[in-house]
Amino acid sequence: MVTNPVEVEFKDLSGGITNTLGFLGAGINCGIKEYEKDLALIYSETEANLAAVFTQNQVKAAPVLIGQEIKERGTAQAFIINSGNANACTGEEGFKNANRINESLGEELGIDADLIFPASTGIIGQQLPMEAVTSGIEEITDQLHPAGGKKACRAIMTTDTYPKEMAVAFEIDGREVILGGMSKGSGMIEPNMATMLGFLTTDLNISQQLLQEALTEAVDESFNRITVDGDQSTNDAVAIMANGQAGNEQINHKGDNYYKFLAALKEVTKYLAQQIVKDGEGATKFVEIEVVNALTLSDANSIARAIANSQLVKTALFGEDPNWGRIVAAAGYSGGQIELDRLDLEINGQKLLVDGKQELTDPEKLRDLLARDEIKIKLNLHLGSGQAKVWTCDLSYEYVKINGEYHT
Structure with a gap:
């Protein structure tokens, strides 16, 4: 465990993932579930640096495999997440369906499909109802809104009993920087980055390499420190986009500004991780x-x-x-x-x-x-x-x- 060498003051914004400058969100029901929201979209108005960590389960869902490829490229502009269906153990058809989602969303947003980070959560072994999902993609892009993060947060829930989100503001070189996030998880929770979904956004200007290092360290002290039942999932990941719209000079070395961001990231990831445990399936303690x-x-x-x-x-x-x-x-x-x-x-x-x-x-x-x-x-x-x-x-x-x- 690394202790941050600087102190930072946070302002709790009582918000979530789209409190961050330049990010929009939406959440709808597209028909995977009967009534509840089941499709979430988080979109950055500009390309952003991307960092991510993934489940260590050897059985990985199609969106995880695609997400790993996108993480290697290091840039993204959207998160697309469905709940109710894991698209795991679905073979070549499941992989093609995950790519189809990215391609369809890319057309609707006018961006490259390789800038879209996908995720799924829900029942393993069933094919996605692609007609419903593609219809939902057309609908959800029209609903993108700066306050849409709350709907997106609800759309990623499965057995969760309440949404989990947080946003904080802090200063870098006299500029306000915002970090927001959301997570889902209630069961199949075990350390080693394996049982939940977490998404974060920040308007900080930071290099992709340092963004990845910060996320890895923060996850190790938060999402990798929780367990509900010892089961590791096939699907789960934590990812962050940083679009640089705060306008600070890019952070490209581990000085005070890096450690201020790292402290904020640890604060948010710890909160989101602990909320998963507090919402553990049937938990009373x-x-x-x-x-x-x-x-x-x-x-x-x-x-x-x-x-x-x-x-x-x-x-x-x-x-x-x-x-x-x-x-x-x-x-x-x-x-x-x-x-x-x-x-x-x-x-x-x-x-x-x-x-x-x-x-x-x-x-x-x-x-x-x-x-x-x-x-x-x-x-x-x-x-x-x-x-x-x-x-x-x-x-x-x-x-x-x-x-x-x-x-x-």
Whole structure:
């Protein structure tokens, strides 16, 4: 984890992805879903530098493969996203359909299809209803509007229960710069950039190389630190366009201006990532797992993620059962170095174990620790300087119901 060497003041704009200068958005129902919005478009009035990161799943959906090609070119002018259908495991026809979407949208917008970054989310293994999608592309371009980001944010939702968006303003060389974003995700959430969609825009003038480096670092400390159920998706990505309309001198080295932007990017991506966990399918608890003084950074990550993904830990959190043994057991099988007689464990600041021995024994006090909506679990291993945080949620009856009925 890198600490930014400069401080930056943010102004929360209570907005989203099209608060940014020069970006328009729209969201409609084109017929993939029966009633809800299912097609989103974010458009920059000028070409923009593009950066992106993608799922690490070896099974990648058609739009992910196309998005990877566009990311290598490094420029884009639009995001087109559909929900309700993942266009994953759909073979050559699915790949052709994803290209057809870009070509159709390019014609409507009057731009090259290679400037369009596509994404899909929803059910795997079904072909897109292309007649509905192409008709929707004609409609959505007519609805582009500076305030259209909110409709776009709703159009990317699947099992989400609420839209997730944020925008902040900050200064670079006396000029106001805006960074906005939106994300979707509720289930199939696991670190390693694999279970959600995130889109960001900024009017900052920054080189493509530094934009990519900043996004990669910000994602590693946000979207790669969340887990709901340990499942990695076939589709998901985070992408950002920077169109330079703020008018600042281009950022092409890692000086103060770069780190101001990086701080803003981390602020927005962390918020969007944590909102995904808070909206986890059937979730009733938001949980932070922090591991400090591990032997190595890798150990800290492994231990934090093992605890966060433990079904026994997650069900205990849901039942408000203070079974700290499940936490210690998960740490023990994580692969990270553990010495029980040096381990301290606390929940919400209350020490449960000191040097591996139980400190708190009162059952009512133990249960009260979990009777909150937000829970912080902290392990101090006293072995080194490695530290890591992961955000997760509990596992409830509702999660099983939602996923048992998802396809039908």
